[in-house]
Amino acid sequence: MSYILDLFHKESFKRGAFLVLLAAFFYFCRSIMNFILLTFIVTYLISSLHGFIVSNLRKYIKVREGLIALLLYVLIIAVIVLVFYNYVPVIVRETTNIVNQATNFYNTIDTSDLGTLGKYIQPMITKLDIGSYTKQGLSYIIEFAKNFGKVSLNLFLAFVLSLFFVLEKGTIKKFGKKFEKSKLSTMYEYFVYYGNNFLNSFGKVIKAQILIAIVNAVLSSIALAIMGFPNLMTLGFMIFVLSLIPVAGVIISLVPLSFIAFNINGFTEVIYVILMVVVIHCIESYFLNPKLMSSKTKLPIFFTFIILIVSGDFMGTWGLLLGIPLFMFLLDVFEVKVS
Incomplete structure (x- = not known):
């Protein structure tokens, strides 16, 4: 009995128990692991940037950390919106041009101009089922849109959680200190x-x-x-x-x-x-x-x-x-x- 009690008090056992509990936590949260990791990375990056800005500004002026955090988030969101506003239309336009050029090429191709080679190419072209390929392509696009929507939602929630963390960083530290004298x-x-x-x-x-x-x-x-x-x-x-x-x-x-x-x-x-x-x-x-x-x-x-x-x-x-x-x-x- 005493051996078992001694085992519970050993440092190696405590560390092992902690790691097992940590592994169990991540295992049971595996379905939302992408969201957890995304939130962690966004929070870490923005919190580090916020800390860097505040520590440098304090050398010259008195700063309000909450105001700096809000301004930082407004700036980040403005940059993201600006990039999407300028860039997404370019992607849509270029994609439309490619599809139109491919369609025109398919509709106007004349295999008779290719001589003997055209006899071999003609059967291949007639067998092309553009309709089925289009439906398949649309299904891929719909699937991509679903995944993109899920990632966008996770990213939005990660930004919201990171904002709360940065604004309440001091409060969260004080709350964590309460565990120092607890049974945990x-x-x-x-x-x-x-x-x-x-x-x-x-x-x-x-x-x-x-x-x-x-x-x-x-x-x-x-x-x-x-x-x-x-x-x-x-x-x-x-x-x-x-x-x-x-x-x-x-x-x-x-x-x-x-x-x-x-x-x-x-x-x-x-x-x-x-x-x-x-x-x-x-x-x-x-x-x-x-x-x-x-x-x-x-x-x-x-x-x-x-x-x-x-x-x-x-x-x-x-x-x-x-x-x-x-x-x-x-x-x-x-x-x-x-x-």
Whole structure:
């Protein structure tokens, strides 16, 4: 009996129990995990930016943190609306032009002008069921719209929750302090300790990802300017925002850029855009990401690269962003000091 009581009081047992409860929490919340992670990231970024602005302004003037938070959110929302207002019409217009050009090509093609080759192409063209392809395409568009609507709702709720967190940051800290002298004090101490360690690691990863996004946006803007793309400021900002999504963001940006490229100079321009994205993707994946992540986290590049591959395979895009902080968290659990 005494052995069991001693076991309950051991530090290793308490840590293990905390981690089991934490894993159980995330398991039962797996259906809303995307929302939880999105809220965490939005709150972390805006809270860090708010803290940076307030700490610098305090050197010169007396500031009201709540007012600064509201102004910051108004500015962020204004930028998002401005980008969508200027950019979405461009995407819609370019997409419509591509569809119209493809339809006109299909309706006006004359295989007799192709000579012998036309005899082989004609049966292939007559077998094309444009109606079924159109219905299939519409189903994909409807599915995409549903997913986009869900993501937009999650993003909106994440912004609202992050606003409440930033406005009530002091109150939330005071509320958390009440657990220090409660029966949950041990769990609270572990939560604060491991939470701070995870946030420190996550902050380093985010800083590295912002640097990567800036490099991607600059390189892409230079390449697009050489290719004669319009609206470079808008496109550059879009690429910067998408590049905050590790690796996948560069690929996502290929879709709207291809639409615009096709309307500028047809398939030739699309090929140039694809080559540009491939080159930038390689630079990010095989040089910037491992190098910057390793310099921020003090991990060897080899381990950084392996972690990114494994976490990306297990967790997708979230794994690329959270893989290294989670690995650093596990090192803390096992008391492995890397820096």
